[in-house]
Amino acid sequence: MAEKNAAPKDFGFGEDEAMLRDLARKFLDEQLPVETLRRLVAEAPEPIYDEGERARWDEALWKEIVELGWTGLAVGEEEGGAGISLVGIAGVVEEVGRHALPSPLIPTLSASLVLREAGGPVARTILERIAQGATASLAITGERGSWDPDAPALEAREDGDTIVLDGMACFVQDAFKADVLIASARLGGDVVLCAVEAGAAGLTIDADHIHDLTRDQATLRFDGVRVGGDAVVSREALGALRKAWPGLLVLVTADLCGTSEWQLQTTVEYARQRTQFDRQIGFFQAVKHPLVDAMVEIDRAKSLLYHAACEIDRGSEEAETAARMAKSAASDAGAFISDRSVQLHGGIGFTWECDVHIYFKRSLHNQVLFGDGVHQRKKLAETLIGPIG
């Protein structure tokens, strides 16, 4: 770990990446100011998720996002995508988090990363569709909610030329917005990866009732869903899932860094303007110091994020370690600034009226996605200290 940090590097974040990030910021600043976000997701006091209903999102805005080519950010140029480095993508996703954009972007990017690792003609076809604007999500987590690529969601069996999928895929992100679902299943001793169309026969999508207002989540029931050869992405997908895993962690981490930065800036703004005891509350060290501590934690997460993305782009063996460190730091930083952002807003912070709740919930959701801080450190310890016993 010591050696590779000795020489100064630039994370591969150059002018192109900065331009892309700044464009994303400007676009979302204009299209999704917090007043619009509030109207979009938090209008009704108790959000109601009807069965099959898509969570609130602005489809017109999404069309523009597709036109900007964001769905294809993680798709290679050969498949018609932008083939942007993960470092560049992290910059965009940070902005997405900063604006708490309700959209299937992150699940679609996640699916792209898995498909790219899997490779092959089926993956290529789906990646081409994604580059043209199709949306996707990963159905790779079973009922127990394992944070492990080795624990596929479903059971698969072969029936002539087809594969039949049974079981439940849980915690599927933005499932109602996905055109295609990338599902993992156990087939004998192997893990297969299949592309299942949203309307496939035998597939039921049940909405989960979740606190996060900026996304939807669903439980998918597979009752003998049949997929033909043109939908089997890979018959030995474990390697691909493991290889893609650090990238998936990086996407969530980038979103967390964005939400955390918004929470920090918004709370600082409030501390500068809210007056009690004839002073701005930001004067008091009980307010000032935790905000500084939050900044320190957020900056740590951000630096680790860019390091991780850079290691993945380099194909480094340290990629998983770097990504787990980043996710751990971002989950903990997110938890801390979320806590302070509500507390330091006082009574108003506890209400539905104050925008901080939107970010609080998105962050809370992201803190556990693909494993919380403790989980990441448990996995890290296996690498850096060795297995127990």
Add this chain to the structure above:
Amino acid sequence: MSKAVLTPEQQEFQEYARRWLAENAPPPPPERLPITAIEVMTVGQRDYLQAWQRKCYDAGLVGADYPTEYGGGGHEGFQRIANMELGRAKVPFLINIVGLNMAAPTILVHGTEAQKEKFIPGCLSGDEIWCQGFSEPGAGSDMANQQTSAVPDGDDWIVNGHKVWTSLGHFAKWMILITRTSKDHKYDGLTYFLCPIEGHDGVTVRPLVKITGEAGFNEVFFEDARVPDAYRLDDVGKGWTVAMTTLTYERGAAESAGSGGGESVHPTQRLIELARDTWRDGECAADDPVTRDAIMQRAIVAEGMRQNGRRARVEALCDHPMRLPLQQKLTSSEFVQDNARVGVDIAGAKSTLYKLDERAPSKGYWPLAYMNSYGHTIAAGTNEIQRNILGERVLGLPKSK
């Protein structure tokens, strides 16, 4: 083009520095070296370290970016490279930390031509050791509350007062000194001097013992000590502004000269080794999930600091130019402290054994490092003060004063 990319000259210098350090790393010291420069207390340690700094200076690894007329190398962007290579080579640190990191850069900004020529070369070579006389019994965090007085007398000033916590004071030839020259204004009543210490009439240096039981720093008494006006740095009444320049360098917000290695093993690796060697309640500490989590937390902070340093040089990834540099002191000192504390916790019963006990893990390093770490979280402005500065300067929160 990114700032991190080296010019051909810088690249060549990097290769030279690496090669030179590999060939010239000094033989093992005659006695155990302290962890940082401010703890150097014995003549043996001093001589050894002073010789090492002189050698590095002669090789062009110290003062590389200073003008040649003040004894520097006259280069641009070389010192950072030298610092990095010194750190990487795990060689002993440079002893003249106050001269190098605080006095020289302050004199370069505020000094007269004559002062720059007289003082800077000795700072760089380490031939003249410097100390810092900012703190007093009543002026710590409230640094402007100086009571040590300087009264004009012909071409001299007469200094009276009491400074405390003066690191390296017992070896110092010179002191950067803040005095009160007017009682009418708190901040504008201060004046900054380059004051002779060693063997100077009216100056008494008395060692103080640290929490660790080791000699640590000093107090310095001034009784009608004469300081020539030629040693006044910048204008009368401008001492506060000058002191702020010093602090900017001291707190690491601006890059100056290198500190070198010190720690020979990666701190987290050290914790892992300790855990592997420690049995608690019949179980190896390295197998205990709570211990594993604590070590991993430290590992993440350590890696985060390294990556912060790297990100600080990528402008497009920094929201505010001082945001990361000003965090440096806070995070690194708390890291050192937390890390040592985890070591104490892992060692358990054995953490009670101190330096002289044969059975003490790592020769008593963990409790020693833990106690010493308060030097980092208190010296150069306590971490509470650092949080104020970060909150006010970077986050723009209202000032506490």
